[in-house]
Amino acid sequence: xxxxxxxxxxxxxxxxxxxxxxxxxxxxxxxxxxxxxxxxxxxxxxxxxxxxxxxxxxxxxxxxxxxxxxxxxxxxxxxxxxxxxxxxxxxxxxxxxxxxxxxxxxxxxxxxxxxxxxxxxxxxxxxxxxxxxxxxxxxxxxxxxxxxxxxxxxxxxxxxxxxxxxxxxxxxxxxxxxxxxxxxxxxxxxxxxxxxxxxxxxxxxxxxxxxxxxxxxxxxxxxxxxxxxxxxxxxxxxxxxxxxxxxxxxxxxxxxxxxxxxxxxxxxxxxxxxxxxxxxxxxxxxxxxxxxxxxxxxxxxxxxxxxxxxxxxxxxxxxxxxxxxxxxxxxxxxxxxxxxxxxxxxxxxxxxxxxxxxxxxxxxxxxxxxxxxxxxxxxxxxxx
Amino acid sequence: xxxxxxxxxxxxxxxxxxxxxxxxxxxxxxxxxxxxxxxxxxxxxxxxxxxxxxxxxxxxxxxxxxxxxxxxxxxxxxxxxxxxxxxxxxxxxxxxxxxxxxxxxxxxxxxxxxxxxxxxxxxxxxxxxxxxxxxxxxxxxxxxxxxxxxxxxxxxxxxxxxxxxxxxxxxxxxxxxxxxxxxxxxxxxxxxxxxxxxxxxxxxxxxxxxxxxxxxxxxxxxxxxxxxxxxxxxxxxxxxxxxxxxxxxxxxxxxxxxxxxxxxxxxxxxxxxxxxxxxxxxxxxxxxxxxxxxxxxxxxxxxxxxxxxxxxxxxxxxxxxxxxxxxxxxxxxxxxxxxxxxxxxxxxxxxxxxxxxxxxxxxx
Numbered sequence: 108x109x110x111x112x113x114x115x116x117x118x119x120x121x122x123x124x125x126x127x128x129x130x131x132x133x134x135x136x137x138x139x140x141x142x143x144x145x146x147x148x149x150x151x152x153x154x155x156x157x158x159x160x161x162x163x164x165x166x167x168x169x170x171x172x173x174x175x176x177x178x179x180x181x182x183x184x185x186x187x188x189x190x191x192x193x194x195x196x197x198x199x200x201x202x203x204x205x206x207x208x209x210x211x212x213x214x215x216x217x218x219x220x221x222x223x224x225x226x227x228x229x230x231x232x233x234x235x236x237x238x239x240x241x242x243x244x245x246x247x248x249x250x251x252x253x254x255x256x257x258x259x260x261x262x263x264x265x266x267x268x269x270x271x272x273x274x275x276x277x278x279x280x281x282x283x284x285x286x287x288x289x290x291x292x293x294x295x296x297x298x299x300x301x302x303x304x305x306x307x308x309x310x311x312x313x314x315x316x317x318x319x320x321x322x323x324x325x326x327x328x329x330x331x332x333x334x335x336x337x338x339x340x341x342x343x344x345x346x347x348x349x350x351x352x353x354x355x356x357x358x359x360x361x362x363x364x365x366x367x368x369x370x371x372x373x374x375x376x377x378x379x380x381x382x383x384x385x386x387x388x389x390x391x392x393x394x395x396x397x398x399x400x401x402x403x404x405x406x407x408x409x410x411x412x413x414x415x416x417x418x419x420x421x422x423x424x425x426x427x428x429x430x431x432x433x434x435x436x437x438x439x440x441x442x443x444x445x446x447x448x449x450x451x452x453x454x455x456x457x458x459x460x461x462x463x464x465x466x467x468x469x470x471x472x473x474x475x476x477x478x479x480x481x482x483x484x485x486x487x488x489x490x491x
Numbered sequence: 492x493x494x495x496x497x498x499x500x501x502x503x504x505x506x507x508x509x510x511x512x513x514x515x516x517x518x519x520x521x522x523x524x525x526x527x528x529x530x531x532x533x534x535x536x537x538x539x540x541x542x543x544x545x546x547x548x549x550x551x552x553x554x555x556x557x558x559x560x561x562x563x564x565x566x567x568x569x570x571x572x573x574x575x576x577x578x579x580x581x582x583x584x585x586x587x588x589x590x591x592x593x594x595x596x597x598x599x600x601x602x603x604x605x606x607x608x609x610x611x612x613x614x615x616x617x618x619x620x621x622x623x624x625x626x627x628x629x630x631x632x633x634x635x636x637x638x639x640x641x642x643x644x645x646x647x648x649x650x651x652x653x654x655x656x657x658x659x660x661x662x663x664x665x666x667x668x669x670x671x672x673x674x675x676x677x678x679x680x681x682x683x684x685x686x687x688x689x690x691x692x693x694x695x696x697x698x699x700x701x702x703x704x705x706x707x708x709x710x711x712x713x714x715x716x717x718x719x720x721x722x723x724x725x726x727x728x729x730x731x732x733x734x735x736x737x738x739x740x741x742x743x744x745x746x747x748x749x750x751x752x753x754x755x756x757x758x759x760x761x762x763x764x765x766x767x768x769x770x771x772x773x774x775x776x777x778x779x780x781x782x783x784x785x786x787x788x789x790x791x792x793x794x795x796x797x798x799x800x801x802x803x804x805x806x807x808x809x810x811x812x813x814x815x816x817x818x819x820x821x822x823x824x825x826x827x828x829x830x831x832x833x834x835x836x837x838x839x840x841x842x843x844x845x846x847x848x849x850x851x852x853x854x855x
Contacts, residue, residue, distance in 0.1 A: 447659035
């Protein structure tokens with residue numbers, strides 16, 4: 108009797124063998140894209156990695172798409188029309204078409220996409236300037252069969268150059284849910300040399316995804332950021348202005364900027380964050396202090412005193428930060444995240460929810476103070 | 492009597508209380524109530540822990556004064572002993588199904604998406620019944636074995652989310668409504684008090700009263716503070732606006748990890764480890780309820796009530812965690828009011844029934 112009992116008990120442990128599927132039966136979705144459709148409201152585009160391809164890679168990446176009313180409808184349609192079963196277990200990038208993002212409809216559409224088919228909001232998000240099929244095809248290369256390069260590049264760009272934000276969809280959802288800031292997402296496009304104007308303007312050649320003067324194996328580039336007001340995209344910041352916005356949010360680590368000196372000479376300076384920024388909000392007034400270390404390129408060629416250069420860099424950055432903030436205030440986007448500090452004054456969720464933070468933000472006066480510490484002194488003409 | 496309590500040491504007793512306090516603190520709350528008015532979940536957990544420790548100390552003090560090893564000794568001395576035991580048994584039953592129900596929803600929503608809750612429950616029932624029948628010694632010794640790996644999984648889970656923590660998510664802290672925080676702590680009392688109540692029910696196996704008291708203190712404080720730390724980490728990961736609508740926040744915390752993070756595939760392993768712990772804890776509560784039932788109602792064997800309570804627990808779990816308006820309302824009512832099942836009977840149990848003296852009886 109005991110033996111029979113033990114055998115029956117062991118049988119219950121074999122539950123995972125029932126309806127099991129071989130790993131080869133799956134095709135793994137690497138990238139997910141959603142944009143406006145032509146016949147149906149939405150067009151869902153997927154990059155699928157399935158067995159096959161060349162002798163070296165053993166996998167091939169294909170771009171497939173379906174128009175549908177909802178994400179689950181698109182998933183079912185594509186699943187039925189594809190020879191393997193689609194799995195989202197390896198998906199790590201979500202692209203949203205700019206047209207859809209500007210309408211703000213993507214949040215509701217994507218809310219029903221997460222959870223069930225093993226798709227999670229830990230995906231990186233980019234806003235696609237051009238049709239998503241073109242953007243995805245621009246990333247496919249024999250040299251990078253897992254499309255890993257472009258995903259790590261977004262993270263690396265935020266850390267090493269600051270020209271694009273590395274934002275996950277969960278962070279976007281948090282921004283939309285009224286957590287006290289607006290989303291800022293990476294901006295991607297194919298290198299067609301069509302200029303994208305950024306919000307503050309002023310740059311002859313804005314560093315923006317899809318507007319880069321690049322000839323490379325990968326035809327799609329990521330740079331700059333798309334800024335949001337709630338769930339609606341309201342504009343684009345180029346790489347420089349994205350970097351300056353990240354200096355205020357605290358996400359900036361390191362980046363390089365060019366400054367034109369009063370004598371017309373242009374210097375390149377690598378900036379490092381030394382401390383987290385300090386932000387204080389008192390009613391309609393706010394003060395922001397940013398701490399940076401500046402390492403000028405070829406300091407011996409700069410004909411300026413250390414103190415003068417330091418003051419000049421600080422003044423330049425303060426002016427530019429002010430211009431970026433004014434542009435963001437104009438489109439009602441709190442991408443710098445002042446609301447995260449405003450919420451600290453509240454001791455009840457009801458009071459915070461009743462308070463219209465954005466109304467105060469639009470007219471808020473902010474004083475920027477940039478503290479620059481030079482790591483190398485420039486050539487001092489007076490000491491010669 | 493065949494109650495199968497056995498004998499176990501302080502480490503085992505502390506381990507089961509610690510596990511139960513952690514699982515209860517992290518997986519037995521109603522998100523809407525806890526995060527509905529801001530985020531003070533970690534403070535609520537600590538306040539509830541203090542309230543529960545006070546009740547526990549009061550019971551241990553009464554046991555020392557009157558000379559007894561477990562709660563049934565006090566119940567035997569109280570007036571309306573059966574009426575007082577029933578709410579405690581119900582409290583243990585509810586404490587058993589709350590974390591299991593929460594895991595049931597997580598597993599069917601996110602892991603076995605094509606399975607129904609009833610199918611998953613069929614796998615839970617035999618293990619729950621088997622553990623409850625085997626008795627206290629099996630349960631607490633298994634808890635002792637499981638504890639290190641579970642603590643490791645908690646540390647790994649908290650560390651994996653390190654990159655996602657943001658301080659501003661802690662705000663607004665609802666200090667304007669301290670009464671609300673105290674009320675939440677009151678309603679959280681079942682999840683912090685149930686481990687100590689269950690330990691008091693099986694106190695006979697803990698060798699002596701002092702060992703039980705020390706194990707209860709160590710387990711409840713360590714488990715309660717670990718749960719408070721985990722809730723604090725959760726508060727740093729998600730804002731209250733999302734948490735109040737999130738069905739399985741701790742599982743969501745595990746899957747927030749980015750693709751390049753080495754702990755990416757940790758979620759399923761940790762989930763099933765925690766599910767195993769939840770089954771063990773449910774068995775612990777059900778077994779404690781069986782012992783209380785058997786001692787109060789004079790049943791000489793713990794196995795028939797074990798079968799009965801396991802069946803009731805799984806059935807209730809299926810009914811209550813079926814997503815409908817009625818069950819959601821009932822479940823919310825249970826989460827908010829089940830504290831009364833412990834906090835009302837325990838003080839009454841501490842009041843000793845007046846015994847008639849022989850002289851009085853003779854004069855009558």
